[in-house]
Amino acid sequence: MNNNRKNHKLYIGLILAGLIVLLILAGLIRSPYPPQKMEASLKLAGISAAHPMGCDQFGRDILSRVMIGARTTFLIAFVTNAIGLFFGILIGALTGYFGGFFDEILMRFNDVMLSFPSILLALVLIALMGPGTYQVMIAMGIVFIPSYARIVRSEFIRFRNMDYVLAIRLMGGSHLRIMFLHILPNVKGTILTSLIIGFNNAVLCEAAMSFLGIGVQPPDASLGLMLSEAQGFLFRAPSYALLVGFVMICMILSFSLLSDSLKEVQG
């Protein structure tokens, strides 16, 4: 019974994620129309066979734009988490394993970072670097470091005095070897679940920033930016906002469900 429910979550998550990935891959190969192609006669055209999601305010095909928009959003979320994870593991592992004064300093600094709402911190960084896709990746990446660092640190503290670690140390294994070859593999489950949560956070954060006009710049597309543009046409073309919103929900829901079922499998 319990096992069954778990599977449902996993399957739904996999199907949704598969759809999104399919959409992105299809966009990589070929989108139905050039995503920037404007056509005055198709302004805010409704759903039709030629344009399954309709057209936006410049007569651009929304499906084509969702394809590259989802890709941009996905890419931003991926790079953001890569940056956050890399530095998070580095800082978390060092501070958790060694402890001491160094740990104290870095973790208090970490607390300061965490005490800001993450979007505010990202806003400040964007103000310094200027808006744009790459800047968003860097800004959000920096914002994501502290939470990863904290998770990794707590796991390292848990493992650092375990018998097997002490055993390797007695055998003369170096600190680096112990940290990254022996402890890290034991932590990877925790990291994986938090990575998926982080991924969702990044999707939402990108959407919020593009919505505020400081993320991806027009005429490029991202889901957040498209949602922001669609907002102005809620009465005339409600399907625009609803469809883009739906794609974003699918993306987030799929990863939430996957992370959930993964956690249960780990038990």
Place this chain on the structure above:
Amino acid sequence: MNLLKIKKSFLIILCLSLFLPTVLCACGKTETGNGTINVGIAQDLEDSLDPHKAVAAGSREVLFNIFEGLLKPDPKGDLIPAVAESYQVSEDGLTYTFKLRKNVRFHNGRIVTAEDVKFSLDKISGKLGDEPMLPVYALMQDVSIADEETVVVTLSEKDVDFPAYLAMVNAAIVPNDNPNMDSDPIGTGPFRFESRSIQDQIVMSRFDEYWGTKAYLSKVVFKIVPEMDTAVMNLRGGSLDMYAHMTTDQISQLSGDFQVLEGTMNLVQALYLNNARKPFDDERVRQALCYAVDRKAVLDLTSEGKGTIIGSSMFPAFSKYYMPELSKYYTQDIEKAKDLLQEAGYPNGFSMSITVPSNYQPHINAAQVLVEQLKDIGVTAKIELVEWNTWLSETYAGRNFESTVIGVDASYLTARALLERFYSKADNNFTNFSDPEYDALYEKVITLTDDEEKTACYKEMETILTEKAANVYIQDMAEFVALRNTFEGYQFYPLYVMDMSKVKPKN
């Protein structure tokens, strides 16, 4: 942590399902009390309620209802006497004698005297210790009272456009005994100031002792609604009766309860190029850009084809100076544009950035279309959105940009307001345009007195801007005023003003 994640995705679903009902029930309608109108404006009068301090166009358009100068503009763009009944200019053009209208009253009931006029003019010309309100007001060398009903103004140098400056709200006649102009503005206009709550609303009521045609409405409430989508909601919901400066996209979302009046914004929207930067220092490159752009398509894509295509720094409302033929000087010709680029040494095009203030959606939209069109001649343009303050300080004042899409307006009723900024030594020449012939014409035109000669000279200057392709001129944008069907009579001006005194309830 995981729970939080799930919650967030549910929150999105919740938000989406919440706004559906909003869409459905926003069609309710409320009756407005007879004689009161609720007008939405985009920003509070943050600079000042004092007409001698108000600099923002959005402030001046509201204060226009409360204040008048010696002269004021009428909807056709002509100057009509207001506080002054008539005026005479001396032969040498240096002395203006204003005959004051009898029994013009301030909102506090006091009759306007020659002392008030002298006080007001002295104040804006900087004689009372402040900086001059505008540099042109410093031309007033002396203001003297000849008798109770006559004021004589002497200029330090001749300027035929002087009466036009006096018709601006900034040259309003105010009482000489009101210390609280910032919070309790008193003027002579058709409406009197009632109250203001900051970032919320400004209330005006009809001034029953107004010297001219009295206003029809007894009360006007200006409500501050900075967000256009909110304004559309409020119009549909009934809490607003009127909103000006709307775009086609917003208008298209209104219901049948509104009449939509079409006017022009009276500004020159263009892709302004930094003429001092490479590659825009080359005339051929600028011309290539002009040939690459299909203005008609810009209008079709951004405003359903509404708007007037222009070809130089002049908009049609200035009918005396406007040259319609210039708008056809450059028509899209990709081959010619490519040839010009080749000649200039850019056979494969180049990359450029277009800086656009993020709060002006129409400019962002136009820029997006331009980016698409410039691709055809191999020019890769990238849009950089900046905050309005950054645009003002970095792009406009700092001249640190490659190109920008913006609309430039005229603050007073002469061609000089638009053409002065391309004089190479002008402080506000943000495009760094520099042309000896143009400079010579400008230096000549400000000394001319004959109106016909002056107009001819201004037209020559416009032609130079077009021929040298100073900028990629696009259009004078169409603007729309949404007015609830229970009202009528709104009139457009060639200036950025909102005259509420002509609006009346429909029977």
